[in-house]
Amino acid sequence: MTTKITSSTLIFLLMTLIGFSQYKIGIFDGETAIGNPKVKGSATFEAKAQTYTLTGAGTNMWFGNDEFQYLWTTIQGDFILRATVKFNGGGSDPHRKTGWIIKNSLDTNSAHVNASTHGDGLTSLQYRKTVGGLTEEMKSNDQSPTIIQLERRGTTYIMSTAKFGEEFTTVELTDINLDNEVYVGLYVCSHNPKVLESATFSNVRIVKPVSEDYTPYRNYIGSNLELMDVETGHRKIIHHSAHSIQAPNWTVDGKKLIYNSKGHLYNYELETNAITPLNTGFAVNNNNDHVLTFDGKLLGISNHNQKDNGSSALYYLPTEGDSLPKMVTKPGVGASYFHGWSPNNKEMLFTGNRNGAYNIFSVNVKSGKEEQLTDLPTLDDGPEYSENGKFIYFNSVRSGTMQLYRMKANGKKQEQLTFDEYNNWFPHVSPDQKWIVFISFPKDINPSEHPFYKHCMLRIMPFKGGEPKVLAHIYGGQGTINVPSWSPDSKRIAFVTNTDNY
Numbered sequence: 001m002t003t004k005i006t007s008s009t010l011i012f013l014l015m016t017l018i019g020f021s022q023y024k025i026g027i028f029d030g031e032t033a034i035g036n037p038k039v040k041g042s043a044t045f046e047a048k049a050q051t052y053t054l055t056g057a058g059t060n061m062w063f064g065n066d067e068f069q070y071l072w073t074t075i076q077g078d079f080i081l082r083a084t085v086k087f088n089g090g091g092s093d094p095h096r097k098t099g100w101i102i103k104n105s106l107d108t109n110s111a112h113v114n115a116s117t118h119g120d121g122l123t124s125l126q127y128r129k130t131v132g133g134l135t136e137e138m139k140s141n142d143q144s145p146t147i148i149q150l151e152r153r154g155t156t157y158i159m160s161t162a163k164f165g166e167e168f169t170t171v172e173l174t175d176i177n178l179d180n181e182v183y184v185g186l187y188v189c190s191h192n193p194k195v196l197e198s199a200t201f202s203n204v205r206i207v208k209p210v211s212e213d214y215t216p217y218r219n220y221i222g223s224n225l226e227l228m229d230v231e232t233g234h235r236k237i238i239h240h241s242a243h244s245i246q247a248p249n250w251t252v253d254g255k256k257l258i259y260n261s262k263g264h265l266y267n268y269e270l271e272t273n274a275i276t277p278l279n280t281g282f283a284v285n286n287n288n289d290h291v292l293t294f295d296g297k298l299l300g301i302s303n304h305n306q307k308d309n310g311s312s313a314l315y316y317l318p319t320e321g322d323s324l325p326k327m328v329t330k331p332g333v334g335a336s337y338f339h340g341w342s343p344n345n346k347e348m349l350f351t352g353n354r355n356g357a358y359n360i361f362s363v364n365v366k367s368g369k370e371e372q373l374t375d376l377p378t379l380d381d382g383p384e385y386s387e388n389g390k391f392i393y394f395n396s397v398r399s400g401t402m403q404l405y406r407m408k409a410n411g412k413k414q415e416q417l418t419f420d421e422y423n424n425w426f427p428h429v430s431p432d433q434k435w436i437v438f439i440s441f442p443k444d445i446n447p448s449e450h451p452f453y454k455h456c457m458l459r460i461m462p463f464k465g466g467e468p469k470v471l472a473h474i475y476g477g478q479g480t481i482n483v484p485s486w487s488p489d490s491k492r493i494a495f496v497t498n499t500d501n502y
Contacts, residue, residue, distance in 0.1 A: 026052060027206060028185060029073040034058075034066055035108035038193045041069030050236050053088070054098075055198040056188035061097065061116075064132045065108045067193070070101070072185030073206070075502050080207040080475055081184055082149040084164070084233070085117060088198040094120035095191040098199040100150040102157075103183045107131075111178055114187070115150040115159040119197075125159040125171045142169040147203075147473065152178075164233045165469045167457070203235045207475045208500035210453040220244035221453065221500040223479075225259065225268065227492055230435070230460065233471055239268060239275070242501065246479025247288035248494040250487050251319075252296030257494050260288050265301070281324040283315055288482045292319060293341045294387055300348055302338045305331065314338045314348055316365065330368055336361075340384035340392075340484075342409075349383040349392065360394055360411075373411035379448045382426045384484065385409070386433060386463075393417075393427040393436065402447040404438060406465075417465045422457070423447045426482055429463060430490040436461050437471065437493055439481050452478040453498055475499065 025031060026045040033041055033056070041056035056069025081100045101114035109132040117123045121144040126137040145161035149168070155175050160168035184206065190197035210221050225239040225248060239245075241261070248257040248268070257268040258278060263285045265278040280286065283303035289312075290301045300316045308331040315325035328348055329336040340349035347362045352370070354361070360374045360383045374380045376398055383394040389409060396405050399416065402423035407414040418424050422440040429436055440457040441450060454477040459468040474480065476497045485494045 025071060026050070027073065027204065028052075028071045030071075032070045032072065032106055034068050034070050034106060034187075037067045037069070039196055041188065041196060043069070043071045049234075050202070050204070052186065052201045052204060053198060054186055054188045054201070055196050056190060057193060057196050058189040058191070059193045060095075060191055061114070061126070061187075061189050062135045064128075064134060066110075066112075066189070067108065068101075068187045068189035070106070070183075070185055070187050072103075072106075072183045074181065075184050075206065075208075076181050078152050078154065078209055079184065079502070080149065080151045080205070080209060081115075082147070082203070082205045082207070082473065083186065083201045084147050084203040086146065086200050086202075087119065088200055091119045091197055092195045093191040093197075094118065096189065096197045097191065098186070098188045098197075099148050101185065101187050102150065102152065102178060104131075104179045106183060113150070113152075113157045113173065113176055113178065115148050115161070117145055117148060117161070119191075123161050125157065125173055127157070127173060127176060129176065138171050138173060140169055140171045145169075149473065160473070162470070162473070165471075167470055168473060203233070203472075205475075205497075206499075206502070207497075208502045209475065210498075210500065214453075216452060221498055224497045224499065225257070225494070226497055227494055228458075228472060229492055230437075230471060231491070235472065238270070238273065244479065244498075246496055247290065247482040248485050248496065249290060249292055249483050250485055250492075250494055251292065252294070252488055254488045258290060258292070258299070259496070260286050260290060265290060279322050280317065281322075283317075283325045285310075287312060287337070288479050289338045291338060291340055291483055293345045294343050295345070298341070298345060300338045300341060301325065302336065302350075308332060311335050312337055314350055314363065316348070328363055328365055328368055329370070333370075337381075339382055342385055343387060343389040349385065351379075351381045351383065360392070371411075373407070374414070382482075384428060386429050387431060388433065393429060395425050395427065395438075397447045400447070401443075402441070402450075404436070417461070418468065420468075423450075424459075425450050428481065428484045428486060428493075430486050431488055432490040433463050434490065435463055437481070437486070438468075439477070440468075441477060450478050452476075456480065458493070458495065 031043040037057040039057035058067030096119040097116045099116040103112045113127045123140040124137040142161045149160040151158045157173045159171045223245040228235045245261040248259040285304040305313045314328040317325040334353040380396045404417040458472040461468040481495045
């Protein structure tokens, strides 16, 4: 009997013989003890929870040399690093520290920038400008944060920190000339050469932002499909695509998500991770405004009708089955973007361009008769019924910034719910009617737009109104959470974040 050795097998054997292997811990390429600490550290990755635990010793990270345990990868250009951080145990030294560090090399005296939180709560942006140079720092007003973000934009480095539920406190450092190609990663330093300290990191993200010269709606970067526990803020990436995927709905049986990509809709099976196309017949130019009825039997979509100069129109079809979509809004009346079903499945809510302005309308599914519910020259958008059918929640720019509002189902008694400087979009009511989740865009954008690829927040507020709480700091925007995306038990939400490949 002759055993045939393929070329790929031979290459693998040769690589093994010369000691070549790819060392990966989660998204990181390696683990290194910087500066040769006396006590050996370690790094582990828990794949199911997507958490990292790093244990390390080290005399200090200061003056001209550092000692710490480092979990790293390599990257070029601009990037955003973010993680939720927790020290394990009470600690033996108040100066123990952990966070993100960017280094030119793995040498102990490398130039670097690091975002650190200490055992005593001190939070600072530390840096060494040159090889062997003295370490300097910029202290933050924040104390003992649980979320640490470090961003590079050219020669500017921005540390943003917060406790879960809060907005970021930011420290900015300019004119630091690290290499274009750098090491980035998580670290632990015990500040005691004989002691190991430990920290656990969750929600770990390395994000490559979009290039500054990209063209919206023509150039896209990759997408992460994520699930988040609303109570704890713990997040998991369940799918990554180099395509732009957007707007996940959670089906009422809790078994799958529906999202759109490149004009088509797809099913994502949560148990098996299988992805299959959702048959929408001729409707293959769908945008991210697809919504299930409260009973889950029908799916409403907004499809760009090529017979009406590409204008977006409303359709619906059975969630299961191969029936062709039925058009609801009439051709020639203006663009219509679907957002919500009435509890009895008889009415669809949408934002419509009528008489030169975008306002909120309902339309009877059978007759196609429209009823205008708001009437302003400024943009009203994102309408959605509460499950009891008494209220419609929506967003409006009528105050000068995009804010959340509520009105009765007949359009009466319109009242504002949010009053801050952010641009708040797409209020989604939890199935238990206790909470509203929404996305907050930055203060410096056009309030009538909800662009791709921005620093945004997912926030939550009580169903009847109240102070919003931050659920997640994200890089995303358009397509992140355009549609109702609560799990049926109101404990989790599905959403999309973005990153370029690196």
